[in-house]
Amino acid sequence: MEYTKYIENLENKLKRHFDIEKEYTYKEMKIDLFGKYYLRNEKYLATKKIPIYAFENNEYCIIKYFKDLDKEKVQTFIKHLKFAVDDFVKPHSEHMSTFITGVIIVDKEFDKEIVKLIQKFKFQKSFAFGFKGWVDIRLILVHLPKGEVITNKKGKEVREVYQL
Amino acid sequence: MNSLWLILVSIIIFGIAYVTYGSWLAKQWGVDPTRKTPAHTKNDGVDYVPAKAPVLLGHHFASIAGAGPIVGPIAAAVFGWVPVMLWILIGGIFFGGVQDFGSLFASIRHDGRSIGEIIEANMGRNMKRLFSIFAWLTLLLVVAAFVNIVANTFVSVPAAASASVLFIILAVLFGFFVYRKGAPIGIASVIGVILLFLCIVLGNMFPLVLSKNAWIAILLGYIFIASVTPVWILLQPRDYLNSFLLYAMLIGAVLGLVFYRPTIQLPAFTGFTASNGLKLFPMLFVVVACGAISGFHSLVGSGTTSKQMDSEADAKAVGYGGMLIECVLAVIAIITAAYITKDKFAELAGAGGPVNVFSDGIGVFMSKFGIPYEIGKSFVALAVSAFALTSLDTGTRLGRFIFQEMFENPEKEKQSFLTNRFVATGITVVLGGWLALGSWTAIWPIFGSANQLLAALALITIAVWLKNSGKKYIMFAIPMTFMFIVTITALWQLLQANLAKGNNILVFFAVFLLVLAIVLAVSGIKVLRSSSRPKIKA
Numbered sequence: 274m275e276y277t278k279y280i281e282n283l284e285n286k287l288k289r290h291f292d293i294e295k296e297y298t299y300k301e302m303k304i305d306l307f308g309k310y311y312l313r314n315e316k317y318l319a320t321k322k323i324p325i326y327a328f329e330n331n332e333y334c335i336i337k338y339f340k341d342l343d344k345e346k347v348q349t350f351i352k353h354l355k356f357a358v359d360d361f362v363k364p365h366s367e368h369m370s371t372f373i374t375g376v377i378i379v380d381k382e383f384d385k386e387i388v389k390l391i392q393k394f395k396f397q398k399s400f401a402f403g404f405k406g407w408v409d410i411r412l413i414l415v416h417l418p419k420g421e422v423i424t425n426k427k428g429k430e431v432r433e434v435y436q437l
Numbered sequence: 438m439n440s441l442w443l444i445l446v447s448i449i450i451f452g453i454a455y456v457t458y459g460s461w462l463a464k465q466w467g468v469d470p471t472r473k474t475p476a477h478t479k480n481d482g483v484d485y486v487p488a489k490a491p492v493l494l495g496h497h498f499a500s501i502a503g504a505g506p507i508v509g510p511i512a513a514a515v516f517g518w519v520p521v522m523l524w525i526l527i528g529g530i531f532f533g534g535v536q537d538f539g540s541l542f543a544s545i546r547h548d549g550r551s552i553g554e555i556i557e558a559n560m561g562r563n564m565k566r567l568f569s570i571f572a573w574l575t576l577l578l579v580v581a582a583f584v585n586i587v588a589n590t591f592v593s594v595p596a597a598a599s600a601s602v603l604f605i606i607l608a609v610l611f612g613f614f615v616y617r618k619g620a621p622i623g624i625a626s627v628i629g630v631i632l633l634f635l636c637i638v639l640g641n642m643f644p645l646v647l648s649k650n651a652w653i654a655i656l657l658g659y660i661f662i663a664s665v666t667p668v669w670i671l672l673q674p675r676d677y678l679n680s681f682l683l684y685a686m687l688i689g690a691v692l693g694l695v696f697y698r699p700t701i702q703l704p705a706f707t708g709f710t711a712s713n714g715l716k717l718f719p720m721l722f723v724v725v726a727c728g729a730i731s732g733f734h735s736l737v738g739s740g741t742t743s744k745q746m747d748s749e750a751d752a753k754a755v756g757y758g759g760m761l762i763e764c765v766l767a768v769i770a771i772i773t774a775a776y777i778t779k780d781k782f783a784e785l786a787g788a789g790g791p792v793n794v795f796s797d798g799i800g801v802f803m804s805k806f807g808i809p810y811e812i813g814k815s816f817v818a819l820a821v822s823a824f825a826l827t828s829l830d831t832g833t834r835l836g837r838f839i840f841q842e843m844f845e846n847p848e849k850e851k852q853s854f855l856t857n858r859f860v861a862t863g864i865t866v867v868l869g870g871w872l873a874l875g876s877w878t879a880i881w882p883i884f885g886s887a888n889q890l891l892a893a894l895a896l897i898t899i900a901v902w903l904k905n906s907g908k909k910y911i912m913f914a915i916p917m918t919f920m921f922i923v924t925i926t927a928l929w930q931l932l933q934a935n936l937a938k939g940n941n942i943l944v945f946f947a948v949f950l951l952v953l954a955i956v957l958a959v960s961g962i963k964v965l966r967s968s969s970r971p972k973i974k975a
Contacts, residue, residue: 323835323838324838325834325838326672326834327667328669367668369616370616403617403670404670405667406667413497427619
């Protein structure tokens, strides 16, 4: 599948739940598709003015296209995902979890080492020992010509969304 | 008399009432299946979402069922089992079911608004203010009553105490593995349930023996932590695992009854004044509490359930049917007290209160199909304590919130230290704990009175709305009049009794509730006599 068709399909899938921005620039890196998802759950008694508890689950999708890929580009992309943790995640007593989902879309063949790098990547951070929630990074690599989707452990949960 | 017949006859009576009286109520109120509900007219994909009736009934029942329908009927067994049985049957069908169904339907016709907003719309703002103060004081009683009941249970069934401690640890671990480690919920549930029953076995092997006051202190510490801790750490995983306990307990109890079919031994009627000095009128109707009618159900029904009602026709199944199912649980509870002798009942109730009676009874029933008695008993005590702890946690959270709201000033930038989450929780817990140091037998009737006062308020509110809508409200006339008479009489008696014993704090509660009950009764009569129109059209 060609890139324009794939990104169009992906946007249609995500826009039902995410606020989408195209051509987004983050720390001088051009992002093709940037999605923000906020979910707030509340349990209340009788009226919304009497909450029993509330919690929030958020996700940020950072989707970038590369014609060709090398290890250095992947490392740079990962670095930006880690910056996003500091910039986007605002821990507070009702914050339960945030996912930063980084998606790399690539057209050409790439080194097998990159597959290992993606699969072994792990990032989880707790805020105030988990009392203010936590953040996980999902890392996903989509190889368009083969229709392959490679993910880290956390990325497996959403692999289906990025299938061609 | 065979207790199996008792439960079967009760279920048949409830079934007939559901088909006949429930349908008559729906016809009188103008329940219209073709009319669009707020779930459709205001569908926002968040609060207002249509849900299937069985799903909604499950959610609604889980919200209204707690330790109340177990504790109340057993506590009232001092009058004999017949008055309790009759009140569960008559009260459930003509009082509690009508209130639950009515408040749910009224809420549907008020665009899914809460009973609080309906009170404001039909009875004025001052009534709503009174309602807030009343709610906070009632929540203190909830904390006191349930802390006391759980502490009693842990003293009388030490195995359940250690099982409860292990269960809390298990819940935290369950949440950690599911949320943080991504464990599949299906596999985690199977392992969780296996470990849950292992907790019960370990509890029996290593019972935790402590004094009642020590347990009260530990429980107060626990509810403070549970109320300020994020819900994903303890509350959510614990409630999820609790649901397995509830269903296992209900299945075990019914199966045990079928296998055992015990004969009723408790006296049918002990007299108009019980051995503990309580008078049958009005105390029977206050002490049974949630087993026949509960004011808190009106809050649950009008809070979230009404917003998800797919069709007005489902209101009968959810509101009226849900209450009748709870009445069946109350019947099972009274059977656990009625199948034993008066002396045995006094011994078990004296050793650990109603939960001890219930746990012992279901433990014996389950032993008839192979579950070891000790395991069965501690399992039931764990299950009931778990419900009580959930009620405690929710009650404390709500109490904290209402307390914070009392001292919040939107015009000021710097708020009072009393609005601090930890301070507000601490005050609610400490005051509830102070009340808990007394006897649960002193607290429960006051709690029951507060609950029945709320029921009277809900009944009068719906009656006012029906009158203002030009509909018949005769089905509310007797219940609301009766509940006001019961509440006012009970509070007067409790005021005198606590004054004589020098329980000043309970005297304060009784006075406040008594004044509130009289104010509400007078206001309600005024509104019913006037021809004012509601601000909210239904």
